[in-house]
Amino acid sequence: MMRSLLTLLAALMIWAVPAMAQQGGPLRLEITEGVIEPMPVAVPDFVADTPAAQELARNIARVIAADLTGTGLFREIPAAAHISRITSFESPVQFSDWRAINAQALVTGAVNVDGAGRVVVRFRIHDVFAGQELGQGQQLVGDRDGWRRIAHKVADQVYARITGEGGYFDSRVVFVSESGPKDQRAKRLAIMDYDGANVQFLTDASSIVIAPRFSPTGDRVLYTSYETGFPRIYLLDVTSMGRRALPTLEGTMAFAPRFSPDGRTVLYSLSQGGNTDLYSMDILSGASTRLTTAPSIETAPSYSPDGRQIVFESDRSGTPQLYVMDAGGGEARRISFGAGRYGTPVWSPRGDLVAFTKQSKGRFHIGVMRVDGSEERLLTASFLDEGPTWAPNGRVIMFTRETQGAQGEARLYSVDITGRNLRQVPTPGGASDPSWGPLQN
Amino acid sequence: MNTGQIISGAGHLALIGWALFGGAFRSDPPPFEVVEAMAISAEDYAAILAASTAPEAVASIDTPAPPAPGENAPALASGADTAPAQSQPAANAAPPPDPVPSPPEPVSAPAEVADTAPEVAPPAEDMAAVVPQVSPRPQPRPAPRVAPEPVAPSEPDVRVDDVARPEVAPDAGAVVEETPQEATAPEEAATEIVTEAERPRDPAPTASPRPRARPAAARPAPAPTPAPPTETATAPRPETPRDTPPATDRSAVSDALAAALGQGTPTPERPAGPPLTAGEKDALRVAVQRCWNVGSLSSEALATTVVVTVRMFETSKPDISSIRMLSHSGGSATAAQQAYEAARRAIIRCGNDGFSLPPEKFGQWRDIEMTFNPERMRIK
Numbered sequence: 001m002m003r004s005l006l007t008l009l010a011a012l013m014i015w016a017v018p019a020m021a022q023q024g025g026p027l028r029l030e031i032t033e034g035v036i037e038p039m040p041v042a043v044p045d046f047v048a049d050t051p052a053a054q055e056l057a058r059n060i061a062r063v064i065a066a067d068l069t070g071t072g073l074f075r076e077i078p079a080a081a082h083i084s085r086i087t088s089f090e091s092p093v094q095f096s097d098w099r100a101i102n103a104q105a106l107v108t109g110a111v112n113v114d115g116a117g118r119v120v121v122r123f124r125i126h127d128v129f130a131g132q133e134l135g136q137g138q139q140l141v142g143d144r145d146g147w148r149r150i151a152h153k154v155a156d157q158v159y160a161r162i163t164g165e166g167g168y169f170d171s172r173v174v175f176v177s178e179s180g181p182k183d184q185r186a187k188r189l190a191i192m193d194y195d196g197a198n199v200q201f202l203t204d205a206s207s208i209v210i211a212p213r214f215s216p217t218g219d220r221v222l223y224t225s226y227e228t229g230f231p232r233i234y235l236l237d238v239t240s241m242g243r244r245a246l247p248t249l250e251g252t253m254a255f256a257p258r259f260s261p262d263g264r265t266v267l268y269s270l271s272q273g274g275n276t277d278l279y280s281m282d283i284l285s286g287a288s289t290r291l292t293t294a295p296s297i298e299t300a301p302s303y304s305p306d307g308r309q310i311v312f313e314s315d316r317s318g319t320p321q322l323y324v325m326d327a328g329g330g331e332a333r334r335i336s337f338g339a340g341r342y343g344t345p346v347w348s349p350r351g352d353l354v355a356f357t358k359q360s361k362g363r364f365h366i367g368v369m370r371v372d373g374s375e376e377r378l379l380t381a382s383f384l385d386e387g388p389t390w391a392p393n394g395r396v397i398m399f400t401r402e403t404q405g406a407q408g409e410a411r412l413y414s415v416d417i418t419g420r421n422l423r424q425v426p427t428p429g430g431a432s433d434p435s436w437g438p439l440q441n
Numbered sequence: 442m443n444t445g446q447i448i449s450g451a452g453h454l455a456l457i458g459w460a461l462f463g464g465a466f467r468s469d470p471p472p473f474e475v476v477e478a479m480a481i482s483a484e485d486y487a488a489i490l491a492a493s494t495a496p497e498a499v500a501s502i503d504t505p506a507p508p509a510p511g512e513n514a515p516a517l518a519s520g521a522d523t524a525p526a527q528s529q530p531a532a533n534a535a536p537p538p539d540p541v542p543s544p545p546e547p548v549s550a551p552a553e554v555a556d557t558a559p560e561v562a563p564p565a566e567d568m569a570a571v572v573p574q575v576s577p578r579p580q581p582r583p584a585p586r587v588a589p590e591p592v593a594p595s596e597p598d599v600r601v602d603d604v605a606r607p608e609v610a611p612d613a614g615a616v617v618e619e620t621p622q623e624a625t626a627p628e629e630a631a632t633e634i635v636t637e638a639e640r641p642r643d644p645a646p647t648a649s650p651r652p653r654a655r656p657a658a659a660r661p662a663p664a665p666t667p668a669p670p671t672e673t674a675t676a677p678r679p680e681t682p683r684d685t686p687p688a689t690d691r692s693a694v695s696d697a698l699a700a701a702l703g704q705g706t707p708t709p710e711r712p713a714g715p716p717l718t719a720g721e722k723d724a725l726r727v728a729v730q731r732c733w734n735v736g737s738l739s740s741e742a743l744a745t746t747v748v749v750t751v752r753m754f755e756t757s758k759p760d761i762s763s764i765r766m767l768s769h770s771g772g773s774a775t776a777a778q779q780a781y782e783a784a785r786r787a788i789i790r791c792g793n794d795g796f797s798l799p800p801e802k803f804g805q806w807r808d809i810e811m812t813f814n815p816e817r818m819r820i821k
Contacts, residue, residue, distance in 0.1 A: 034733035164779030
């Protein structure tokens with residue numbers, strides 16, 4: 001009897017406690033499902049403080065909008081839909097007008113060109129529905145010729161303020177520019193803004209160049225050239241355009257270079273006597289250290305962001321797979337186990353992922369996996385996708401896609417690590433082997 | 442072989458011999474009954490059998506002589522047999538024919554059926570079931586007095602003191618300090634004598650009026666009956682006084698006005714009302730989810746769970762200024778800020794037109810705590 005009473009009391013308590021909790025406290029809900037769609041953002045033309053800044057004000061706003069929408073995370077509301085016009089940077093924003101067109105973020109700014117010809121840009125970011133400013137307004141000053149960089153920097157600030165992660169718009173990409181038919185293709189090193197603007201050629205087409213790699217500071221480029229008949233590694237200063245070949249042994253082939261995070265060491269592959277192994281070289285002294293001694297082919301090394309580990313490609317298991325080992329050498333740990341061939345691994349700037357090229361069932365893929373080999377995701381698939389490189393924020397990957405056939409051409413593409421927002425990067429002609437540089441100062 | 446063994450062997454042999462031949466193993470036959478028998482011949486045996494089975498034949502039997510015919514013949518009393526006449530049941534007489542029912546008197550039908558429904562006078566006050574009488578609150582019994590003068594206190598009981606004391610009188614002219622004290626409250630009195638029979642009834646209502654029925658929908662006007670054309674002056678219809686809207690209607694109107702102006706009404710303390718049903722909660726959850734856009738959040742923000750509190754207006758719109766982040770987990774402060782801003786946008790955007798919430802339960806949803814957990818939305 002007593003036991004039954006206790007059971008009844010317990011049941012009553014179980015029933016009554018939640019009811020009492022709701023009676024006394026706030027209503028509690030858990031939201032676990034949302035939507036994934038681009039955020040509507042309005043970027044009206046910036047206000048020109050002087051007539052000379054009229055065109056700049058409009059162009060800067062257009063570049064900012066293009067940067068934001070190019071990420072796939074934002075959707076610009078066209079100017080024709082705007083109700084309010086921003087005529088003064090200092091005037092209060094009529095949030096109701098922007099709310100009415102469902103703009104969730106609003107970027108306003110003003111451009112001035114001072115007497116010295118410098119461009120001064122002020123901007124603010126607004127949360128429309130909250131009716132308040134996101135952060136504080138900022139001001140950027142630069143040369144008139146560098147107005148695009150100013151626009152990219154504004155876009156970086158907007159991106160970082162809304163998404164919570166760093167931007168990548170004020171960055172450059174070095175790549176191999178290709179021209180001519182497939183069997184006589186001319187290759188030159190080129191550098192451009194991340195969005196394909198401001199292309200500059202670093203080398204001529206007299207020799208084949210491949211696999212350029214930016215230094216961590218973005219002022220130097222390593223690349224492999226066949227100008228001597230054998231592949232050899234060169235170091236190019238982007239500013240002065242001066243270059244020098246890194247020391248190597250006669251009768252050997254050196255290729256696939258990559259900077260260490262501190263920019264002092266170069267990892268590369270050296271082929272000698274039919275065997276290819278990994279080496280590291282101190283750039284100043286030119287001294288090399290052998291890291292692997294296996295009879296198999298080890299190549300395409302890449303440092304982790306902290307410089308303590310190396311991910312590379314090896315066929316020691318019979319097929320090309322990905323391995324990780326300490327930066328000083330030692331035992332390697334295989335991390336790729338899927339069906340197919342893996343190659344060209346690149347460690348993410350965040351350190352959490354490794355991007356790679358995968359060949360499986362006659363198709364090529366760009367994919368990512370965790371550094372322990374788990375959670376492999378293939379982001380692309382085509383006749384030939386290869387050579388991934390990470391954006392500075394670790395959110396976007398750029399790679400080479402080559403089309404099939406005699407008229408096939410290599411182009412650069414970018415994709416979000418979610419696999420969405422696949423876009424072609426505009427380049428003058430064919431392009432391959434991209435290497436994404438850091439954010440510029 | 443010693444003597445003992447010889448003696449033992451001889452003894453054993455003797456014992457065995459006695460057992461075999463002395464009748465130690467012979468048992469007496471069981472007793473049996475002895476019967477004397479006698480030998481007889483076959484003829485004797487057959488004679489014995491015949492004597493025991495066949496009865497002895499009777500030689501002669503004495504039988505009486507039959508009477509001679511005609512001698513003392515009994516006279517027959519009865520004649521020749523005749524067939525008995527069977528009595529047939531009498532046929533029932535044919536029943537009299539049923540009387541032809543006389544047709545009922547035709548009921549005179551109403552001359553015409555009026556198209557208009559009969560006017561049913563609504564009950565003036567439709568009373569519901571009588572509320573059970575509850576024990577009324579005790580109320581002070583009216584004092585049966587009319588005059589408000591206080592009554593002088595009764596004399597205390599006189600008692601003979603055990604100790605005789607001399608009389609002590611205060612000195613003439615001496616100042617006696619008297620402690621101030623309140624005057625005696627007059628006994629409760631009423632303005633008139635009220636008896637129990639005249640006691641007023643319990644003021645509490647014993648019945649609750651039913652809610653008023655909706656006014657009947659406008660009925661189509663009955664077909665105009667042909668009437669002699671007469672010129673009648675159309676009298677102006679008296680203006681019916683407009684009913685004053687009840688308080689709830691006034692509140693609804695003011696709420697609607699506030700909603701139209703984008704303002705909320707202050708939130709006075711009200712009864713909480715019954716808890717929200719699961720369906721009502723789900724409706725609110727779905728409404729917020731519809732506007733919770735995590736597409737522009739960083740990977741770290743997508744790994745951050747934030748708890749956001751919001752106070753609601755009675756118009757079921759969120760008070761934007763009251764939205765706060767209570768706590769966060771799983772990410773840095775920067776990531777939590779991004780996640781919170783996305784959650785805030787969701788609340789504001791989808792609450793812009795008001796959530797679908799039952800107004801009678803306002804007390805239940807006035808304060809809402811939402812946990813935005815993007816785990817399912819995260820990129821694995």
